[in-house]
Amino acid sequence: MKAAVLRELNAPLTIENVDIDKPGPNEVLTRTAASGICHSDLHIIEGGIPMAMPCILGHEPSGIVEAVGSDVKDFKPGDHVIGCLNAWCGTCNYCLTGRPHLCMPPEMLMRLDGTSRLTQGGSPVVQFALSSFAEQMLTHERALVKIKDEMPLDRASLIGCGVTTGxxxxxxxxxxxxxxxxxxxxxxxxxxxxxxxxxxxxxxxxxxxxxxxxxxxxxxxxxxxxxxxxxxxxxxxxxxxxxxxxxxxxxxxxxxxxxxxxxxxxxxxxxxxxxxxxxxxxxxxxxxxxxxxxxxxxxxxxFMGSNAFRRDMPQYVDYYLDGRLRLDEMISKRISLDEINPAFDAMRGGEVARSVIVFD
Ligand SMILES: NC(=O)c1ccc[n+]([C@@H]2O[C@H](COP(=O)([O-])OP(=O)(O)OC[C@H]3O[C@@H](n4cnc5c(N)ncnc54)[C@H](O)[C@@H]3O)[C@@H](O)[C@H]2O)c1
Ligand SMILES: [Zn+2]
Ligand SMILES: [Zn+2]
Structure with a gap:
């Protein structure tokens, strides 16, 4: 699949072919429909938030489920979803006290068995939670929430980070x-x-x-x-x-x-x-x-709007559909993955409220 890869701080992302694995038992493979570009991605590019490289950024996505692992119960191919970097475990003190956004266990964000979801020629490519600057995403099922089919997927992507945060x-x-x-x-x-x-x-x-x-x-x-x-x-x-x-x-x-x-x-x-x-x-x-x-x-x-995103994001979708939340006006530009570097320049220059990558 095609992905925008960060190889060096303060350098343009490069569009490269990256291999994505099949879903493990609790994993979901999603075709990315759209991904908003958040300033936190820019912080990583500029070194303000440390991240190992090569890495695929992007954490404000919507998509359509393509395949699910053997133990996945909550999703099936064809489901429309939003991704959120706040995957949660369900059993820790934070989860049990209603603060799943503070859970963030490493096994939800990457595999702990030494294999990598994303690779190039057999070498691992670092996943930033969702890595949505790519045509497909392979995530733990608890990094996703199902949404109504009638929600437009470009606007839905904004809910994945910026909207939920704000x-x-x-x-x-x-x-x-x-x-x-x-x-x-x-x-x-x-x-x-x-x-x-x-x-x-x-x-x-x-x-x-x-x-x-x-x-x-x-x-x-x-x-x-x-x-x-x-x-x-x-x-x-x-x-x-x-x-x-x-x-x-x-x-x-x-x-x-x-x-x-x-x-x-x-x-x-x-x-x-x-x-x-x-x-x-x-x-x-x-x-x-x-x-x-x-x-x-x-x-x-x-942090991330103190979310419990499986509860909050479908609610924000309803707010959009009933007119209470206005998202159309917040998309300044719809772009292709190839236009990602100029989109970061537009963010640096304050030219956009949000740029959204829309995939074919
Ligand atoms: N807390 C969280 O969980 C969380 C989640 C997502 C993003 N963020 C952070 O939120 C921040 C905003 O993200 P964004 O994607 O909206 O960024 P953005 O670049 O789209 O928006 C920043 C805005 O600030 C304005 N601005 C810049 N300097 C200013 C100044 N001196 N006075 C007044 N306005 C000024 C810009 O014109 C722009 O409208 C970033 O730091 C991002 O990393 C935090
Ligand atoms: Zn963000
Ligand atoms: Zn937990």
Whole structure:
């Protein structure tokens, strides 16, 4: 099969032929229908998230099941599915306490018997959970969820990471209440999803912050009540002024030191900064401990929208089908696998909300 392979940091991915194995007992072979391109893939290319190479990235996919292993009960060929990197075990403390997104056991992500699902000339190619920048995916069955056939597969792919991360940050991690005041810093695929999560939760005020006017217009269209361009003056002061003292929830959806500090600054007394953006592993942020303690601000980490994805993703599909979740507007470009490197350039330049690879 054709796949985009990462061989070297900060270098273009190369389109190569890669061999994919037959499904083992608990594995499912899926033909990739579409894969969104998430900024976390770019973090890996730029070295901000360490990963062994050669590696196939891509973790925001939809597809159609082609073959299943002998012990698979939940899927059959022809099923439409979304993939999620939060495969879970079902028996650990995290799974049993309703936090399966924190489980991530290695045997769900790769084989532990020394064989590799992906190879080239017999040598292993590293799988990044799903490795959806490829025509097919071979995964543990618990990395997939079945969805309704009427859900368009290009839009479904967005739910695999960005949408679940953003909506979940609002609904599951922060548990935004009706009427709450909110700010979203960064209006890419993840931020626009957090914004929609706040809208679905019934937030009273949703302030979108970005540096690109076209993203702020899109944010307004998707439900922002106010917009702030971060290049025009002090974004924290503007949010403080708009709300008379700060927001109940400020979502950082970029992964930059200054905007993480801004999120804490935008939170009102007793409010929360919800950290969704991923900071490169070698960077840290210093925050005012006295501001956090004396104003009782909370700093919440939010990983993959605190999902239980077999419950959440079909629900988000229903939200799309009944009109509550808007995904059409979030796809800026549909591209082929061969166009993946320019799509990363478009992300670097802030030209897209999401690019989606659509396979034949
Ligand atoms: N926590 C998780 O589980 C999780 C999951 C997926 C992605 N992420 C992370 O979320 C972040 C966002 O991902 P994405 O795919 O939406 O990225 P993206 O590149 O599409 O969006 C980032 C947005 O931030 C805006 N921006 C950049 N600098 C800014 C500034 N100084 N002030 C205001 N806005 C600014 C850009 O214009 C863009 O709209 C990334 O760090 C990604 O790795 C986290
Ligand atoms: Zn992602
Ligand atoms: Zn578990």
């Amino acid at each position: 909506i979940g940050a609002a609904l599951r991690t922060a548990k935004v209440e009706p009427g709450a005041t909110t700010a979203i810093i960064g209006c890419g695929g993840v931020g626009l999803s957090a914004l929609q999560g706040c809208r679905i939760a019934g937030a009273g005020r949703i302030i979108a912050v970005d540096t690109m006017d076209w993203k702020l217009e899109l944010a307004r269209d998707l439900g922002a009540t106010d917009v702030v361009n971060g290049t025009e003056g002090d974004a924290v002061a503007q949010v403080q002024e708009l709300t008379g003292g700060g927001v109940d929830y400020a979502f950082e959806c970029i992964g930059l030191q200054p905007t993480i500090k801004q999120a804490v600054g935008m939170a009102a007394k007793g409010g929360a900064a919800v950290l969704v953006g991923v900071l490169p592993i070698d960077q840290e942020v210093s925050l005012s401990a006295s501001e956090i303690t004396l104003q009782e601000k909370r700093v919440l980490g939010s």
